[in-house]
Amino acid sequence: MRVAPLSSFLLLSSLLLAPLAHAGDNITVLNLSTNAQRELANDQLNATLYVQERQAQAAQLADKLNRAINRARADATAYPQVRFSSGGYNSWPDYDKNGKIQAWQGRAEIKLESADFARSAELIAQLQKYLLLDGVQFSVSDSMRKQTEQALIPQAISALQQQAAAAGKALGKTQQNVRELSIGESQPGMPPMMLRAKAMAAEAAPAVTVPDWQPGKSMIQLNVNGRIELQ
Template sequence: MTVQQMMAAGAVCLAAFSMSARAQTASAEPLRNVAQLSATGSVEVQQDLLTLSMSTTRDGADAAAVQLQLKQALDAALQLARQAASPGQMDVRTGNFSLYPRYGKDGKINGWQGSAELVLEGKDFPRITGTAGKIQTLSIANVGFALSREQRARVEADAQAQAIERFKLKATEIARGFGFGGYTLREVSVAANDQGYTPRLRVMAMQAKSEMSDMAPPVEAGKSTVLVTVSGSVQMK
């Protein structure tokens, strides 16, 4: 390598080092006139999705016999539920199906226990409760309410619009409060969730259902409050 080439290479390295040093210095400089803030939008809406689970338990000395009893109880319930099923209005699915040994004081297996579950879910509350009232091989174990996907999406859009407007208003107020004419958005994040009361039916009260044929249990949905939070930082200018 000639002397001229060595000098040129050294100049390039020096320039690169200088640019890197300036970039590090710039990145190390503290942010100025930046405000962190958040705003929340909320919408209260009626819960429109009912989830009703039904279950039964069996106990016996033979595992195959217990499993067969559970299967027969679940098959009978499924047959009735499928006749009333309607997409979105009442969807039917099986839940937990378990079989496990029971142990005696000597640590040896002395029997078997098992459980089976059926879940009815949808927007047609009378259809769901009416079907549950006709099923005699399972008992109601739990009732829960929530928002359907369509309801949640619609409400979240409204709550998000509220949160964004409140964020913009708060950013403007903060900027003016510090003597600035306005702001620019640096970064932002959006988070959504809903809060609601989910009633539960008393299981003991529903065990007597087998004595009341075709008795639909009373249910009443509550409300959910959908919250959307917009948070981030703005550059006041």
Template sequence: MKRFRPLLHTLPLLALLVALPAPAAPGSGTSIDLAAEASRPAANDLARATVFAEAAGATPSELAKRVNGLIADGLKTARGYSNVRTQSGATYTYPVYAKGGKIESWRMRSDLTLECSDPAALSELLGKLQASLGVASLSMLPAPETRKKAENEATLEAITAFKARARLIADALGKPYRIKHLAINSSGRTPPLPMLRAASLASAEAAAMPIEAGETLVTASVAGQIELPE
């Protein structure tokens, strides 16, 4: 019997350890994924356009003289508008092959980007440039500070909507809640404006290009997770 005595002495301690409740796991509770969004309009107060000169010829040097001359004239006209910012764009020169693989001619294109916070001024300038240059693209968008203001307002509204939805769910279940994490994103899209080449508008001469600024809807979305304690 003596040799079993140490084991008997440990039994009360083992029974006590088994009887103790296991500590609750940290963060235990019901997790619920939620999402909310809000939108705010932002005025399209910035106009951006790309114009180009394009020509075909027998030699690259011949093309460079013609195309560079057209771009230089366009820059000279644009400098008459102090509120229009200009920037040289890409230039491409590439061969045109005949059926036998021989080069039969060359083509060259050079771009010029125009940007202005006065759509009326850019409209007038484009009307003049279309006598010799094509318009590759025209877009209306909010200026950075305008977009930022609308984005901040939409973000606050989206967060408020997220909290209201979280409170609605928590109240329905009769429990408090806490926010575990949030992810905030924003986006905005403006429909593209269709463009016509200068060749089809030559008869318009210096008529201003019609521009309707409109608005861009800036949307902020909030996605996250809340936890309801057990």
């Protein structure tokens, strides 16, 4: 879906007339709340993959987990467009019905972040030969979110002033004096797209088909609240 131009941003405004909050007989105080929204294509991917093992000895478990993570790190070096980082790393005892340790279990994660969806998909498909995919999340990057917020600020403030002008016209007051103004950070109007994979036993695979993901879009919203005096 094509992103609408700035002039057609949806502006939702609510107007509250403060009950007789006068600094003088000729002043009426308005509390205004306005928000501006814009839909953006998701431009960032975050993925979590993991390995989970069960071994008789704790050292054997650690060795299995470490080998898998080291292999993933080595494979990721061929994809410089994708940022690789370590995730959670846990191990715990597996008790029998008598309360004795019969084995050890563990889980180790890696995290991927990138704006290159094609190369990320290739790397994830390669890693899925020996790792499990916990989830893939598509979202708007911080840089794009901040850039959009800067564009929405004047639009939202203009809407705030228009609301004040409309109220002033109805009350026969033409002068505005902004006493307070608060601008909220951009927030997504809907949760980012998340793909999750069910846990299953990891098995070596000769090949994994590269996924053809559709990252979707997210709604960015900016809230502006103001206290305006009308005369």
